[in-house]
Amino acid sequence: MLKSVLGASTVVTLGYGGNAAAASISCVAKVRDLASGGPPAGTAQFTMIEPKPTQAKTNWGWLRVDVRRYDLLKKGPAFDAFEAGGKIYKTSAPDVEVVGASLAKNQNGYPKDAWVLAYFDDSGALVSTYPSEQLAEPGATPAAQSCLASVNPGAVGNFTFGG
Structure with missing residues (x-):
């Protein structure tokens, strides 16, 4: 009966157990559904203020x-800038690459901390960050803490989570 339902299709299994696979598919689908609020967008994917956990389940x-x-x-x-994906971006325009920038001689008081939104594959592995990625898509999607913990619990300690 299963063969008749699937026809000539190939069944592809995910590289992790059934519960984790279901959690991954559910988490990713919800993140990509912008009607449900989605992750921070645009330049809000960069912050000089440490993201703090919220009561909502959207602690990215x-x-x-x-x-x-x-x-x-x-x-x-x-000017103040940060590196992401091998490129330099001003803190005042975090989505625009600055070509030809080099470290200034005077670094007194630096480095300073900033945070960029992380993008994960469906297994919960880090694949990129903002601004290299800017929109949730298959293979590169922001993840909430609860989602990442269900898919790749070992990764949770490497990130800051907040709204």
């Missing part, structure tokens, strides 16, 4: 990054 996973002083070819004033 954030990765800490270092903010340092940069300049452009020693011209103009130095």
Whole structure:
């Protein structure tokens, strides 16, 4: 009977147990359903204020990054920026890459802490961060703490969770 229902389809099993697989599919589907609120969007995926847990179940996973002083070819004033995915982004415009930036000579008082929204694959492994990723899609989706804990409990300790 199962064969007749599936026809010539191939059955693909996920690389983790049934309960975790169901949790993963459910978590990811909810995150990608923007009607349910979804994760922070746009430049709200970067913050200089440590994300704090909320009473809501939307305590998203954030990765800490270092903010340092940069300049452009020693011209103009130095500016605060962070590195993500091998590219430099100003804290004042965290979604726009700064091409040609290099570390400023004076780093007194730096680095400072900042956080970027983390993106995970369906197994709960980190695949990227904002601004390299900016929208939830298959293979790269933000995860709430409860979701990540159900899919990849070992990853939870590596992230800051907050709303």
